[in-house]
Amino acid sequence: MKDLKLYARKYGNEPADLKLMFIFFVRNFRYVIYSAIAGCIVFALSYYLFQFVLTDEEQYVAQAELYIEYATDVRLDNIYINDYTWQNLVHTDRAIDYVREKISYSMTDEELKACVTANLVSDVRFVTLKVTAKDPGQAVNIARYFQEAIILFTEDMVDVENVVVFTNADHAEEIVKENKTLNMAIAGTVTGIVLAVFMILFCYTFDDATYIPLTFERRFGVPVIGVFHGHTEKELSGLVMSDENIETKKGGKHDYLTIKIAKRNLRKCAEGCMNIAVTDISIKPASERAFETLLHLKLLNEQEEMTEIAKGDLAEEDACFSAPNFRLDSKDAFKENADVAAECAKYDGTILLVRAGEHNAQVVERAINFLKKQGCNIIGVQLYDADAWILRFYYYRPVSFLNRKDKAIEDDTEEQDFDVEDISARRENS
Numbered sequence: 001m002k003d004l005k006l007y008a009r010k011y012g013n014e015p016a017d018l019k020l021m022f023i024f025f026v027r028n029f030r031y032v033i034y035s036a037i038a039g040c041i042v043f044a045l046s047y048y049l050f051q052f053v054l055t056d057e058e059q060y061v062a063q064a065e066l067y068i069e070y071a072t073d074v075r076l077d078n079i080y081i082n083d084y085t086w087q088n089l090v091h092t093d094r095a096i097d098y099v100r101e102k103i104s105y106s107m108t109d110e111e112l113k114a115c116v117t118a119n120l121v122s123d124v125r126f127v128t129l130k131v132t133a134k135d136p137g138q139a140v141n142i143a144r145y146f147q148e149a150i151i152l153f154t155e156d157m158v159d160v161e162n163v164v165v166f167t168n169a170d171h172a173e174e175i176v177k178e179n180k181t182l183n184m185a186i187a188g189t190v191t192g193i194v195l196a197v198f199m200i201l202f203c204y205t206f207d208d209a210t211y212i213p214l215t216f217e218r219r220f221g222v223p224v225i226g227v228f229h230g231h232t233e234k235e236l237s238g239l240v241m242s243d244e245n246i247e248t249k250k251g252g253k254h255d256y257l258t259i260k261i262a263k264r265n266l267r268k269c270a271e272g273c274m275n276i277a278v279t280d281i282s283i284k285p286a287s288e289r290a291f292e293t294l295l296h297l298k299l300l301n302e303q304e305e306m307t308e309i310a311k312g313d314l315a316e317e318d319a320c321f322s323a324p325n326f327r328l329d330s331k332d333a334f335k336e337n338a339d340v341a342a343e344c345a346k347y348d349g350t351i352l353l354v355r356a357g358e359h360n361a362q363v364v365e366r367a368i369n370f371l372k373k374q375g376c377n378i379i380g381v382q383l384y385d386a387d388a389w390i391l392r393f394y395y396y397r398p399v400s401f402l403n404r405k406d407k408a409i410e411d412d413t414e415e416q417d418f419d420v421e422d423i424s425a426r427r428e429n430s
Helices: 018-027 029-053 083-090 093-102 109-115 136-156 181-205 213-220 258-269 288-311 338-345 361-373 388-394 407-412 420-429
Strands: 060-070 116-120 126-133 160-167 172-174 224-228 275-280 327-330 349-355 378-384
Touching: 018 029, 018 181, 018 388, 029 181, 060 136, 083 116, 083 136, 093 109, 093 136, 109 116, 109 126, 109 136, 116 136, 126 136, 136 160, 136 172, 213 224, 213 361, 213 378, 224 258, 224 288, 258 288, 258 378, 275 288, 275 338, 288 327, 288 349, 288 378, 338 361, 349 361, 361 378
Parallel strands: 224 378, 275 327, 275 349, 349 378
Antiparallel strands: 060 126, 060 160, 060 172, 116 126
């Protein structure tokens, strides 16, 4: 059986399967869409609420422009009066006290400092004074008083000869907030997509489930007989071959003779074994239909052997599945039960049933190692409850199903010129 153990790697050491990674990503692409929609809604809605709904009342701004006349002997390139000078000037205690004495309503020093700014625009000669308030009249009054304070206090500056009001603060305009909801929605969408892609790749990296036969063979070094998929009695069920056992190609794509390949795999695995035990090593075993599939494959092999005996291609004493003493027995689920392992060790070979797609790699590896230590001859694995969608795309072409009268079965069991029933009768008589 050494030739069947194509890969002898331990769990977690198998190379990355980019094809399976891509299919896994496509399979979970709906989460990218969900995440993009969620990110778009969260970002856009949060921005809109905090920017327009949950904000304070409307704000108004009154603006004045002052022109600074410097002394004739001052060189502007050496002037020390900069943007910080004017901003600091309107926040001084003298300016704040001056304005507070002029206004007729009560405002603290912090509120006055927060509502006023004074900046140089582009030329050292122009100072822009802005006052923001909830009431337009209040904004205009405060701006005028700060304007007077600047003119009054600049008289102490030796380099400034005069301050002229270029634009008077005689009105206030409502501050119109820029609506960037669309930009935030786009940002949220992109963020959601990036996070979803990262999470899918993260989940794939740490996903220890088995989805295809090749993954199982790489991880545990045990040949896969076939893959059974279908969860309920109403669903279609079928077999798919191990990737390493694909021989026929048509048009550059794998030929899906699934029943024939699985039947051949079972025959190769069971070579030299007259009694075989079958046990489920999954975390949540549910292998009744998987065992029925093995019985179906056994029947197909039995018919094939009888056909070969009738044609003279196989000696009757060399037959396996059609031999009277051949047994394929179903045992209890393993569940790390030493009694089940001891029973399986009494048989010539053991076939394991494993639920595909279950996060059970560590359990499977521990079960295989334990069964081998107990003397069990593990000849193959049957995967069940597999994801047919992944199998269909990984192997390019649709899976053929058992409960359809597949042409492959018909071709494989077509009538010959000899009587198979006569061979069975002669065996029973002997």
